[in-house]
Amino acid sequence: MSLSRTLSVFLGCTALMACAPAAKQTATAPAVAKAPAQTAAFTPGEMVMRRLSGEQYQNIVADVFGPSIELGGRFEPDLRVGGLLAVGAGTVSITAVGMEQFDAMARNIATQVVSDKNRALMIPCKPADVKAADDACVGIFMTRVGELLYRRPLTEAELKSYIGVAHLAADATKDFYAGLSTSLAAMLSSPKFLFRQELVTANTDGTYSLDAYSKASQLSFFLWNSIPDLPLLAAARKGELGTRAGVAKQVDRMMASPRLEHGVRAFFTDNFGFDEFNGLTKDAVLFPKFSAQAANDAQEQTLRTIVDLLLKNRGDYRDIFTTKKTFLTQELGAIYQVPVVDESPNGAPDAWLPFEFAKDDPRGGILTQMSFTSLHSPPGRGSPTLRGKALREVLLCQKVPAPPAAVKFDIVQDTNNPVYKTARDRLNAHASNPVCAGCHKIIDPLGLALENFDGAGAFRTTEQGVKIDTSGALDGVKFTGAAELGKAVHDNPATTACLVNRLTSYAVGREVKDTAWLEALKTSFAATGYRLPDLMHAIATSDAFFTVAAPKTQTASAQ
Amino acid sequence: MAVGQISKSLFQRQFLTVLGGAAVAAATFSVPAQAADSRNFVVGWFTHATDSKDGDCPGGVNPDITIQYMKNLALLGYTPAQIEAMAKKELDGGDEIAEAMRLRGRVDGKPIEPFTYPETAIDPKLVSGIGKTGYGFDLDGKDGPNGYEDPLTHQKGVDNEMFRALGCMRTFRGSLQGRPTYWAWAWGQLLDSQPAWLVNVTGEDLTKDGEVTVTFDRALTHLRVNADGNPREDSTYRADPDPRSHNVYKGVLKNGEITIKDAGQFRMLQNPLVAPELNLSRAQLRLTLKKDGTLSAFVGGYQPWRDVYLSFAGPGPAYEACVTGDIPGIYYLLKRHADGDPDPKTGQNATISTTYYMEAVRAFVVPAALQIKPAGN
């Protein structure tokens, strides 16, 4: 048996070892202001056990085994709780159908890892005899991979179990690699891989702290949406995450990594409900430009806008509602009716190009982007109500009650209505019903300001030949049109409070009710000029981020 | 002009000739002073302008290819009994007829393929049109016996001999609404790959009568279409700087219709899959700016008929059977009806009068002059 050097380097590099490129990025990485967000008195929440999301699974496989590995399977739907799938992850399990897929993917991935093409790269040792079991070589491989997939070192019993599986399978198949593949597949479908379990140690004050490895996972899934890399695991092993300084050192390092963008994208994808694009349809007769590509590009446009503004330029979070800068493809250009000069050759996929709307253009800010206007519209029309509701719920964290039962929506839905020509007219007619009026009063004015964007996100100034009135008010602030609505949202204190709330809940996988911690974070967020990276840093270095209430049953460290 | 200003103008739904790399960083191109009102379009449908009607072919249209093949066999000297036997075998999966037709040319009595060398095939004397109406222009200034009356403008003496020549071929028959199968087929073939054609109309105020400049260019990328295959509005194209497809004309706008007389040459490169280029001399154009923001156009002139022939003959026997009909037959039709540019020695005309029809939707266009990189990059 000989150790293969290439192999360990590959596994190491793809597996998040601090390789050269990561160091380079430090230069361009945002400077992080150290805003203290520690607070003495906070109320810790409960422990959560989170199911890996499909994207996390995908990221982990790419991080550990490289991007060429195909998953060959699909994921069961996630559940949104408190506005976030990340919180739902703490309540969902794995159904029989989902298990079947995890099982198939595990075998598929394991087969690729041990394939002739990949084995020399990915397996750091060679068996004495390829036709027989080799426990020592399996031990080396599974120890290494196990630490990454389980996000902690394997226990002796666990390692023994996986060596046993490989042995059994190698004997049965007379093939060392088939044995190894069987063992790896078993690990990939283990609940210890598929669920993120928090392990804790008791504090003197009756609270519990996440143990070192759980802390490492808490950090890496929040900041990178993937598993800890080797330096982070090493820090956990050496006890460095037991101190604030040790955590801060790792957080600084992690925030300087390009992987931070994955984490930021994952949060906003979740928070904005982009998974709902999967079920989004539009009437092709009314919205001929809407296409599968446009729907994908719409999400990417918003994420690029945000990453560019908040990460690359360290901008003010509130500016995502007003910025005139964005990125477009040809496909989106036709929808927004602006030129997008793509210099790609004929037939090439559309390129992404920076674009800036004029200062006084109503287009600008994420509310006017197709990812908002089309997602919150039914198939055949735009909907001020759905858009207003989404704005309140998603961006201001305000709950809008469900409509009462047995309400008639005929007038609202009749976009060809000869009397009520615009959506505003129709909603006014509908809301003359006092049962409806209360709610519509708080949601419609916001949505009506976006009526310059049709159900597929295209710009328009009239409806049925009548000029659209886009005036309204948000919590007493009057505005006309989408641009001023963006400004009103920008200035609304609920906007930043909502982000703090959501991001914190996203980070810990439960709805954070700890007002002391949230208040401290809000203060520090304001103090740093609403810089997202600083808020992430503050969350990641908070004691509360790693602290939970007394578990309801017996706990023990895995070790 | 800053990027922001461009956006603003566009918001006002002006279709600028020039837009400064709105997406490509901060290029600062300026709008030419004369471009007070300028609209860009991309061609979303192109066809030969046909106006087929019942009874416009003597004795009916030419037979479909299977019948025509039997007639051709007879011309080659096969006896009726032989032909019947071959047809019977054909029904059972034989391909004797197809084989005989693939090599129906004769040189010194030896079989040769007739598509590249059509004169080696016997002229099947296909019939041509005898209708009275046809789209186009009076190109020669004479209202001769072959002059059509244009059904829209009621212009008399319209020269569109290509319509007359092909007007009784099944797949070339059609109207502006009932698109001829051949042209619809050709369009479908090219739609998603051939660089699109662009039209620009510029004038003082296009809502009023006056002088205008009309420019035809070829784009660097193909037409973008909606889910239903219809051309997509508001897409952006870059004009190809290749001067061969750059045509600029002065015209007169009146009641929404632009007339261009004495346009000279009209030349656009095409995809060789159908025809390498469209090249018209003594061209005339008529364009309509429609209320719905789209544009339609007739472009007429004299076209080298051998080019037209080769565009049909290029794909060979397979297309003869399914798309065009008897290809050497078409050669003789075009040759017979050619009506322009006689050879001083033989008297044979080298060009044929024709008119094409196109429809276009609004688009954003970066003019060739502003292309930073040459074509192909």
Next chain:
Amino acid sequence: MTKLISRRNVLRSTTLGGAAALPLPFLDCFLDNSGKALAATGAALPHCFGTWWQGLGLTPGRWIPDKAGKDYENKAELKMFDRYKHRINIISGTKYFLDGRPLETHTTGWQIASQGGIPTGVNSGPSLDSTIADTIGKNTRFRSLEISLDGSRASYSKRAGSASNPSEPSPLGLYTRIFGPGFKDPNAADFTPDPAVVLRRSVLSYVTDERKSMMSQLGATDKARLDQYFSGLRQIEQQLDIELQKPAPLAACTVPGKVDETKTGREVGEVVASNKLMSKLVAQALACGQTRVFNVVIGANGLRQPGSQQNWHMLTHEEPVDDRLGFQKETTWFIEWANQQFVDFIGQLDAMKEGDGSVLDRVVMLWQTDHGYARTHTMDALPILTVGNAGGRLRTGLHVPANGDPATRVGLTIQQAMGVSLKNWGLLSNETSKTVTEILA
């Protein structure tokens, strides 16, 4: 209990040679606690997949139902499906994307329909039926059967990087292949469990303790969630256990009498005759467990009426649109005739009775074409049909407009429904991860 004991023996003798002592827990999966899935015979009959490749599209305006969802009304070119309306789905409005590549008429469309994209080299494929056959057809005598009804060997079934799997054009040839000398009565044959399945089952037992150790560290709620995980795992164990048993007897399997030599060809009468014989043979092959995947090419190029030299394909180009009718009269005759052939084909599957139902109950068939409208070779507004629900794997009776989405959405959906593990399918713009959720059960 006898079953359990015998299975233990199988495990030892076939894979492990007694080398390893396997901890085999009591397998509660042998208890029939899930009703139909583990009926008296031991397992549900296997689900099957078939394709019907019919070129030349349909006619715009003559097939897309006005209404989406349920309770739509079939238009002229799909009227013949009325009888099976509750068992089919119509997916309208999808598209083949060319990504700037030239359209090779009657080729490109097939490539995208069958392989999910335009091949980027000789190393093309596989077609979706091959992927499905690799998933469900491994243990049958024929991984798949390809037949054509027009006497040709045309086929769109392709394994990765290889030539296409040629079609069997002759009913007698098909009979001989299935029921000739190589045929073994499935109900009489010996049973040897697949060693790979034996191993998977053993491993699941082996790692149970390692996995269960997590339980001790969880609160009640999370324990319940993990319980669900374990019941998911148990279901996999049950499936494997079923695969380790001798399959259920195929009660409907009867060996048909030999078919006569027939003349095959492109004349409609010959196609009808081939369809009659071959659809029945396919139904019998499914009933006898000889294959679970089949591909049918009706053939389009050259199909013609008796005595006429003009064929369907030629008509699509040459026949003028009838001014009064608004469509090509003779061409649409062929379309309706071909669709009727498909109805007759599924009728034969339905006529093959099995227990309370028929073979069709456990089949999904996919009807695809190369162009939306053959006259102009359009690549959009494509018609796609699915027939059957493969034992409840699909919802049926629906018209789903999928306007402008890649046609590969349907291929992806069907592959997933048939158990192929894949998240997305197709190349470039034809790639999609969006299934037709409306029809997925």
